[in-house]
Amino acid sequence: MPINKGINIFFFFISIVISYLIYFSIDFIVGVTAFYTESIWGLSMTKDAIILFLSGGVIPLPLFPENLRRVF
Numbered sequence: 001m002p003i004n005k006g007i008n009i010f011f012f013f014i015s016i017v018i019s020y021l022i023y024f025s026i027d028f029i030v031g032v033t034a035f036y037t038e039s040i041w042g043l044s045m046t047k048d049a050i051i052l053f054l055s056g057g058v059i060p061l062p063l064f065p066e067n068l069r070r071v072f
Contacts, residue, residue, distance in 0.1 A: 023051075026047060026051075027047075030043055030044055030047050
């Protein structure tokens with residue numbers, strides 16, 4: 001059965017919107033903690049490092065173990 005390219009494009013744009021909302025939510029939570037702490041630098045750097053690692057920016061995704069590759 002052929003794959004409908006139109007539905008793939010639709011789901012691609014939906015995934016972009018959802019990923020942007022997730023990133024915004026994480027950034028918002030880190031930003032809100034700025035009201036309760038003296039320095040947000042450490043938390044911001046930790047957030048950036050985790051996102052960079054999980055997105056394959058530090059270690060390419062094919063080098064992750066099989067269980068983690070299925071999640072990402």
